[in-house]
Amino acid sequence: MTASLGNRRRERIDALAARAGALPEGDGGVSLVKSAFRRLRRNPVAIIGAVIVVVFLLVALFAPWLAPKDPYAQSLLSEVRQGSIPGPRPGYPLGVDQLGRDLLSRLIYGSRQSLVIGVVATVLGSFFGLLLGVLAGAFGGWVDTVIMRFVDILLSVPGLLMAISISVLLGQNQVSLMIAIAVTQVPVFARLLRGSMLVQRDRDYAVAAQALGVRRRRIVLSHVLPNSLSPVIVQATLSLATAIIEAAALSFLGLGNPDISRPEWGAMLASAQSVLSVRPQLAIYPALCIIVVALGFTLLGEALREALDPKFRR
């Protein structure tokens, strides 16, 4: 009785509102992702991080057009002497290195190496990490136990040591460097996703879906997993930063590409060591590049964490 009365009233109000043009048009709904993006745009930290990341991406992408010189060409070799390396001059904005190659061009090309290693290592690491995490989180029981103990073993080996051993095992090249960094990322992603899925699996909506007779596979894939991903997205951004730093560290140690003439920030740092007293800028600039790019990804990651975290939602 009250319901039908309510209906009649509602219809009347709706009719009035429609006449006044006050009835809101269907906005199609704002998803969590969209509202997170909106919050992100209002956060200055996110903007700074995003600008750094975008500049880095553009530089890496358009390196051949941006670099003033060929990064391999030893053009000013005649002027490099013991105890004196030419500084900035027309055509060479940052000077040259001890082999007479243009520093700016090498830095610009170096961004490509860092980007490729960072992205490939993070994609590989997160893919296998998420695979393990989903298996553990979805099945639980002994599957969970076995996977998590395996992950614990991976985690108990220090990251750099693990990466060095893998580089040694697989030979000294770019691919083994990426695999090495990826392996150190796997346990982080696996644990993160599993933990997040365990929380989500016991949430009311998962139980409610179960009460509706929805298949377990569907509950895991379309309910639990999407809700568990936000910490993973954040971690992926932060992992890019660590991967770039680790890539630089490993090639600094000489575990990267054996071809040392290739422009790569870590390798540039390593080769600048011997001339540090003559021209410290050769070490400072690549180090600055590594720091700024890693900072950019970290800032973006932290801002993403805030945007995706329901506690910060207004």
Added chain:
Amino acid sequence: MSRAVSSAVRGAAAPGQPPVLEVDDLAVTFTRRGEASTRAVDGVSFAVAPGETIGLVGESGCGKSVTSLAIMGLLPKRGVEVSGSVRFDGEELLGASDKSLRKLRGADMGMVFQDPLSSLNPTVTIGTQVTEVLYEHRHMAKKDAVAEAADLLDRVGIPDPVRRLGEYPHQLSGGMRQRALIAMALACSPRLLIADEPTTALDVTIQAQILELLRELVQGSGTALIMITHDLGVVAGLCDRVHVMYAGKIIETADRHDLFARPRQPYTGGLLGSVPRLDAGRGTPLTPIRGSARDAIPWAEGCAFAPRCDHAQDDCLTEVSGSTIPLEYDGPGRELRCRHPLQYPPAATGATAVGAPR
């Protein structure tokens, strides 16, 4: 105790019709490593006939929700032991395969949960969540499912259903969310609906609407409804029979009118006495029950309610009486677990009971 008597009582509640759901001696024990195990539900038996609405009433932590989850088979498997029997349509559910349970859930048995916001997936639209059930149990094509989903939302009183299908749970009001959940639970016209405190998270005006909606939906279709609540107002408005639970056991069973007119268990009496009444004079104080549910003692040691009971006597404790208190026949349609129930004079039309709280 004598099972013949108790089943006769149940038969009286639903003449002629075989019950949809029979719960017999259901017990749920939670065990945790390094801790004493907890018996959350202990020897609970009841039955629900088609079209009947029963209420499970009690304070927080008395085992109402665990009972409902055990019926649906939704309790976690690790650390939980369920014994007794739960028969749906004569078919035993305890120990049934996951697959057969899944086919029953959502199709023949529906459930509405307490908090509508957390019971909906925040990252998926309402439409996706409603159609999911239709795909799963009614194997509908996408177009039909969307149309049916809109129709379902319309039936539970959600205005502008087509637009709502594309929205996310956080964009709906609390009442609308609960309506959407009810629509999902009723999508396959189940024969049994369990509503676990469906109005607790809602404000009072919405509560009335949701209860009215449930009543309409159940009355029309012959669906059996188990209403789990601590709100006696809900019981008064909706339930045919009421089972009062305390510390995991049913302590009193009665038809709604009998229960409100003559509560026999002092606990039931206490619950009724602590509800404000419109016909009481101004300034009449409410009579609360002493203590809290934490004060309950194990049933093996005596009546769990004894520490809080004004009528408790020595033989309420097992050490003195030598036996645990059974659930016994207490007049037509009534069962009672109490040694010293509230007494009423023989012809008590409107008279105040001796020792009754009002």
